[in-house]
Each structure stands twice: as structure tokens, then as C-alpha cells.
Amino acid sequence: MAILELKKVKKTFGSGHKQVDALKETNFTADIGELIAVIGPSGSGKSTFLTIAGGLQNPTSGDIFINEQNLSDFNEKKRSKIRLKEIGFILQASNLVPFLTVDNQMKLLDNVKKDNMSKAELEKLYDDLGIRDLRKKYPADLSGGERQRVAIAKALYSKPSILLADEPTASLDSDRAYEVMELLRKETKSNKTTTIVVTHDVRLIEYCDKVYKMTDGVLKLEEKQAVLEKKSS
Amino acid sequence: MFLAWNEIKKNKLRFSLIIGVLMLVSYLVFFLSGLATGLASLNRESVDKWDATAIILSEESDKSLPQSSITTDEVDHIDGKETAILAQLNAIATNGDTKQNISLFGIDKEERIMPKVTEGKEFSKENEVIASDALKEEGFAIGDKLELSSSDEKLTIVGFTNSARFNGAPVLYSELSTFQHVKFGEAAEANGDKINGIVVYGENVSSISTSNEDLEVIEIETFIENLPGYTEQALTLNFMIYFLFGISSVIVAIFLYVLTVQKISMFGVMKAQGISNGYLSRSVIAQTFLLAFIGVTVGFVLTLTTGTFLPSAVPVAFDIPTMIFYGVVLTVVAILGAVFSVLTIVRIDPLKAIGG
Numbered sequence: 137m138a139i140l141e142l143k144k145v146k147k148t149f150g151s152g153h154k155q156v157d158a159l160k161e162t163n164f165t166a167d168i169g170e171l172i173a174v175i176g177p178s179g180s181g182k183s184t185f186l187t188i189a190g191g192l193q194n195p196t197s198g199d200i201f202i203n204e205q206n207l208s209d210f211n212e213k214k215r216s217k218i219r220l221k222e223i224g225f226i227l228q229a230s231n232l233v234p235f236l237t238v239d240n241q242m243k244l245l246d247n248v249k250k251d252n253m254s255k256a257e258l259e260k261l262y263d264d265l266g267i268r269d270l271r272k273k274y275p276a277d278l279s280g281g282e283r284q285r286v287a288i289a290k291a292l293y294s295k296p297s298i299l300l301a302d303e304p305t306a307s308l309d310s311d312r313a314y315e316v317m318e319l320l321r322k323e324t325k326s327n328k329t330t331t332i333v334v335t336h337d338v339r340l341i342e343y344c345d346k347v348y349k350m351t352d353g354v355l356k357l358e359e360k361q362a363v364l365e366k367k368s369s
Numbered sequence: 370m371f372l373a374w375n376e377i378k379k380n381k382l383r384f385s386l387i388i389g390v391l392m393l394v395s396y397l398v399f400f401l402s403g404l405a406t407g408l409a410s411l412n413r414e415s416v417d418k419w420d421a422t423a424i425i426l427s428e429e430s431d432k433s434l435p436q437s438s439i440t441t442d443e444v445d446h447i448d449g450k451e452t453a454i455l456a457q458l459n460a461i462a463t464n465g466d467t468k469q470n471i472s473l474f475g476i477d478k479e480e481r482i483m484p485k486v487t488e489g490k491e492f493s494k495e496n497e498v499i500a501s502d503a504l505k506e507e508g509f510a511i512g513d514k515l516e517l518s519s520s521d522e523k524l525t526i527v528g529f530t531n532s533a534r535f536n537g538a539p540v541l542y543s544e545l546s547t548f549q550h551v552k553f554g555e556a557a558e559a560n561g562d563k564i565n566g567i568v569v570y571g572e573n574v575s576s577i578s579t580s581n582e583d584l585e586v587i588e589i590e591t592f593i594e595n596l597p598g599y600t601e602q603a604l605t606l607n608f609m610i611y612f613l614f615g616i617s618s619v620i621v622a623i624f625l626y627v628l629t630v631q632k633i634s635m636f637g638v639m640k641a642q643g644i645s646n647g648y649l650s651r652s653v654i655a656q657t658f659l660l661a662f663i664g665v666t667v668g669f670v671l672t673l674t675t676g677t678f679l680p681s682a683v684p685v686a687f688d689i690p691t692m693i694f695y696g697v698v699l700t701v702v703a704i705l706g707a708v709f710s711v712l713t714i715v716r717i718d719p720l721k722a723i724g725g
Contacts, residue, residue: 192641192720213645220643231638233372235379240371247371248644274379 138201139297139330140166140189145198147184147353158184160353161198166298171324171331173341175363176350182334183302185355189332190223190300191215203297220249224296224329226304231287232275238286239271242293253293264319265289280307288316292323299324299331305340317343338363372649373656384660387624391664392671394617395699398610399672399692405606406691407684412599415474415501415535416589419453419482423574424592425567428585432595435459439584440562446580451570453482456548456563459538461518467508472535473498473517475548475564482568484542489528496547499528501539506681515541520551536596610695614702621706625657629710636714637722650711654704661703665696 147159158181166172176182187193188200191207200207202222207215225231232241245252253261262268265285275283284307291299301320305313317333321343324331333340341347347360377384425447430437434457444452456475461468476482478491486499489511500509504526509515515524524541533540545564549557571577574588587595594600629636636649669692676687 187720190641216640216643216645218643219641220645223643225638225642227638227641231642233635233639235376236372240375244371244644248648 137168138165139168139203140164140332141201142189142195143199143201145188145195145200147181147188147193148196157353159188159195159355162355164189164348164355166330166332168297168330169325169328170346171321171344172333172346172348173344174332174334174348174350174355175336175338175341175358177336180350181353181355182350184353185350186300186302186332186334190225190298191219220294222297224291224294224299226284226288226291226299226301231290232283234275237272237274238267238289241286241290245290245294249294251295253295258289258293261289261292264322265316281309281312284308285312285316288319295327296329299329301331301333303335303337304333305335305337310339313337313340314343370652370655370659372652373659376656377659383628387621387660388664388667390620390624391617391661391699391703392668394613394620395665395668395696396671398613398617398695398699399668399687400675400685401606401610401613402691402695403672403676403685403687405603405610406688407686408602408606409599410532410686411534411537411684412596412602413593414532415472415540416593418484418532419568419589420570421453421482421568421589422571423569423577423586423588424455425569425577425579425584425586426565426592428583430585432585432587432592433597434565434592437565439564439566441564442562443579443581443584444567446584447567447569447577450577451481453477453480453568453570454545454564455482455566455568456545456552457535457565458519458548458552459536460520460551462504462515462524462541464509464513464515469504469507469509470538471500471504471517471541472538473541473543473548473551474535475543475545475552477545481570484530484533486528487531489526492527492542492544492547495544496522496524496550497527498524498541498543498547499530500526500541501533502529502531503534503539504541505529507539517551520554522547522551522554524551536599614698617699618702618706621657621661621703622709625653625707625710626713629653629713633713633717634722637717637719640717640722641719646715649714653707653710653714657704657707658700661700665699669696 142162142164145159145162149156149158174182174185188195202218205218233244236244242258262271265288267282267285267289270278270282278286288304305316308316317340320331323329341360341363347358347363348355349358426432426434426437427439441454444454454477458473460471460473462471487502492499509526511526511528513526515526549561553560569577574586577586579586639649673687676685679685
């Protein structure tokens with residue numbers, strides 16, 4: 137069942153001879169429980185795709201459906217509610233609040249949304265991400281990798297239907313990056329979440345169910361095995 | 370409140386500075402309000418002590434008690450109301466050691482205007498007076514013989530009463546006959562019925578009237594406002610207080626705006642995550658309330674503490690309800706100052722903030 141669907145979505149910036157097609161006409165479907173990778177070089181339109189899919193910006197044309205709700209029908213206030221309820225973001229920029237401890241980052245979500253993880257589930261998530269000992273620390277006291285793991289915990293804590301991750305392993309070493317991908321895969325399958333990972337690290341696609349490649353604003357489904365073989369060759 | 374309080378806890382120095390500024394502004398406001406109340410009391414406390422509804426003066430006096438001249442017969446032209454005669458003059462009194470401006474009231478001790486004696490006894494003989502306890506603080510004592518600048522009469526202090534200053538000068542209360550001797554000397558008998566005004570007690574000023582067209586019924590508050598310098602003084606101090614409210618609001622607005630601008634990226638990320646403008650705005654408002662409340666409370670305590678160390682010569686009187694009112698106003702204007710920050714938050718585009 138499709139949880140996220142983009143129909144004939146286009147995004148252009150500027151006009152006339154300065155017009156840039158950041159995202160050419162795109163159709164995309166993500167089903168429940170899928171882990172999808174979107175790869176491509178910098179500036180190819182990956183982040184634009186992700187932010188449109190997450191309802192952070194409107195497409196120039198086309199429709200976005202999340203849980204069969206057309207985002208185009210809603211104003212920013214309603215889209216904000218849908219983001220809070222349905223979407224978890226793991227962003228390139230740290231999505232942590234600098235003056236909150238790790239534990240309080242989660243409590244903040246308890247203040248704005250119900251039905252987050254239980255205490256036991258959170259403890260297990262801390263263990264899975266190796267951040268149990270960091271719970272009383274502030275973001276400034278954490279390394280880049282630790283911050284990213286806390287950001288992932290924060291995104292998962294609200295039990296989103298869709299997890300949108302923009303370079304989630306960018307600041308992690310290889311071993312930790314694989315661990316995080318394994319965790320994202322596990323969470324995706326066990327919680328029936330749909331995870332879309334935007335990355336330029338092709339090594340990570342072996343954890344994914346589908347691989348899309350973005351080239352100059354064109355999103356194209358690729359054969360996972362073919363991409364891996366191309367990389368190894 | 371969760372975000373607000375945690376941010377304050379994490380950035381103690383930064384928020385201590387804001388609280389410090391608010392504390393100093395509130396300290397100044399409270400102190401000015403104390404000064405305004407104290408100076409107003411200097412002018413009006415003996416009038417407040419009458420607890421009267423109106424005063425009747427001659428029309429040509431332009432609401433000035435010393436300039437008014439009427440006779441005791443006029444009491445007969447006021448129907449059915451309780452009245453008290455009042456004669457008044459300004460003079461300089463000395464007990465041999467200390468000179469002091471005073472206001473001498475000539476009254477009938479059987480009437481309601483007679484003040485309650487807090488020390489000593491009521492006057493009962495010619496040339497006996499009871500004095501404002503402000504004179505006691507200046508070194509005057511019961512039994513002192515007073516010489517007045519405008520008279521050969523010597524007055525004896527037989528008692529003190531509290532809260533009795535008129536237009537800045539401590540009041541001496543005497544029987545009307547004593548007053549006439551001071552004012553008119555040997556012509557006292559001939560001017561025995563001359564007084565300055567008639568204090569009237571009634572339900573409201575509109576119920577008080579006089580059949581003599583040369584007299585004017587003046588509501589007590591109007592009479593006070595027309596005391597020389599009273600309104601000008603009050604307006605000046607109140608203007609300073611209101612100006613400080615504005616300054617306080619601007620200071621808070623600037624501080625919070627700078628803090629908000631520094632956090633645009635953070636707010637953007639939170640908005641991207643779906644945290645509403647309402648929640649973030651409430652957080653800023655709650656933070657402002659906390660800062661203002663702490664700052665104003667510390668300022669309040671500091672003002673009262675300072676007040677206990679001030680010499681009695683400083684005309685400061687802290688009226689707690691007024692101070693609480695000003696404290697609430699300061700908190701409210703600080704919150705108004707936070708509105709700029711709220712507008713900034715509402716305008717943040719989460720996409721730009723996260724660099725999308």
C-alpha cells in the first residue's frame with residue numbers, strides 16, 4: 137500500500153532564460169515498509185525531491201499524497217500537523233535543540249505530540265544506537281557522529297509513518313554508518329515505516345529495497361544490483 | 370514553558386543579564402513611584418486625613434485655601450451636611466533651636482476635622498497646638514514653645530498627630546481663637562469669624578450646595594490637584610514612569626529579537642519537524658514572562674530593602690498596591706516587547722532555515 141505518492145510533480149526556480157528545472161516531471165511511489173535510497177551527485181535535485189516529499193515546499197505542479205491526503209489541499213498550518221504526525225526528518229543540519237539534553241530532546245516531542253515511543257522502546261532505541269550514556273548530555277558535548285545518532289533517535293522517537301533522511305550517515309565512520317543503516321532497515325521493517333534515504337554514498341544501498349537515481353532533476357528507478365556492480369567495477 | 374525554562378537553565382549568564390536589566394528598570398520604576406507617592410503625601414496627607422467630600426472656598430480664591438476668605442456664618446448656608454470650619458496660614462516656626470516651615474490650621478476641636486492625637490493630649494487652652502509628627506523628627510517636642518514668623522504669639526506643643534502635612538509643610542492644629550490671635554494679633558476680636566474655608570462631609574459632591582453665589586463647592590480631589598505644584602510634580606514623575614515602561618518594552622524587544630535571530634535555524638528545524646508556530650510563540654512569551662517576573666520581583670524586593678535604609682528626609686513612601694500594579698504593567702509591556710520575536714518566528718521559512 138502506498139504511503140507516499142508523487143504524481144507529475146515538477147519544481148522550477150526562476151523564469152524565462154533563468155528558469156531552472158530542479159525537479160522534472162516526477163512520479164514516485166513508496167509503499168509501507170520500504171527502505172528506498174535516492175542517490176545522485178550534489179546539485180542533482182535530491183534535496184529538492186526530499187523537501188517536496190516532506191511537505192516543506194510546494195511543487196510548481198503536480199500532487200503529493202501522504203497517507204492518501206493530498207498536501208496541495210492544505211495550508212502550511214495543516215501541513216505542519218501532517219509533518220508532525222506522519223514524518224520524521226533526519227537532516228544534514230543538526231536537528232537537535234542546543235539547550236536540551238538528549239533526554240529532553242525526546243521530552244520536547246512529548247510536549248507537542250502524543251503516541252511517541254514508550255519508555256521501554258526508547259531505552260531499546262538508545263541501546264541500538266549506542267547513545268544510552270549520552271542521555272544527560274547537551275548537543276555541544278557530543279561528537280558529530282554522536283549528534284547524528286541522537287538526531288536519528290529523535291526522528292524515530294515520534295514513530296513516523298515516513299522517515300526522510302538527508303545524508304544520515306554523512307558524519308559517521310564506516311562501521312557506524314553501516315550500523316545506522318542496519319538500524320534504519322530494522323525500524324523500517326519492524327515498525328512498518330517507510331524510509332527514504334538521500335545519499336551520495338553508494339555503499340549504503342545494499343540495505344535498501346529500491347534505488348532511485350537523480351540526475352539533473354530526473355528521478356529514475358535503478359536496478360540495485362546493477363548499481364552495486366557498477367560501483368565495484 | 371518546557372523550552373523556555375530549559376533554555377534559561379542552560380544559558381544562565383545570558384539570561385541573567387536580561388533579568389538584570391529588567392531588575393534595574395523595575396527598581397527605577399518602583400523607586401520613582403515611591404518618590405511620587407512620597408511627594409504627593411507631603412502635599413495632601415492632611416487633606417486626606419479630613420476624609421471629606423468637598424471644601425467650600427470663596428469663588429475668587431481660584432481654589433486656593435490661603436487665598437480664600439469667608440466667614441463662619443456661611444456654614445448656615447449649607448443645608449443638612451456635616452461641616453467643619455478651617456482657617457489656614459503659612460509661617461515659619463522655631464523652638465529656639467530649629468526653624469521649620471509650618472501650616473497652621475485653625476479648627477473647632479468639636480468637629481470631625483479634629484485629628485486623632487497619637488502622642489500627648491488635645492489642645493484645651495489658648496495657644497496650645499498639636500503638631501504633625503513630622504516636626505518631631507525635626508527635633509520638636511511636646512512642651513516646646515514655638516515662635517511664629519508672622520506673630521508675637523507663642524504656641525505650645527501639647528501633642529502630636531500622624532500624617533499631617535499640607536502642601537509640603539507640617540501642620541499645627543489649634544483652636545480657631547488661637548489662630549485668630551496669631552493671624553490678626555490685637556484685631557483678633559474684630560476678625561473672629563474670618564476663616565478660609567468650610568470642609569463638608571456628604572455622600573457625593575453633587576449633593577453639596579451653597580446658596581451664596583460668591584462661594585464655590587470644590588471636590589476634595591480637585592482641591593488637591595490645585596495645590597501649588599502638586600499636579601506638575603505628579604505629572605513629571607508619572608511621565609518618567611510611563612517612559613520607563615516604554616524603555617523596558619524596547620529593551621526586552623531588542624534582547625529577545627537578537628536571541629531569536631540567533632536561533633532562526635533551530636526554530637526552522639523545529640518547524641520542519643512540524644512543531645507549530647503557536648507552540649514556539651508560546652515558548653517565547655513564557656520565557657519573557659519568566660524573565661520579567663524574576664526581574665520585577667528582584668527589583669521589588671531590592672526597592673523595599675533600599676527603602677529601609679533611606680533617611681527620613683527622603684520623601685519616599687512605598688504604596689504596595691501601586692508597586693504591584695506597576696510590576697504587572699512592566700511584565701505586560703515586556704511581553705508586548707516579545708511580540709517582535711513572535712512575528713519573526715512566524716515568518717521563518719523552515720526550508721530556508723534548514724538550507725534546503
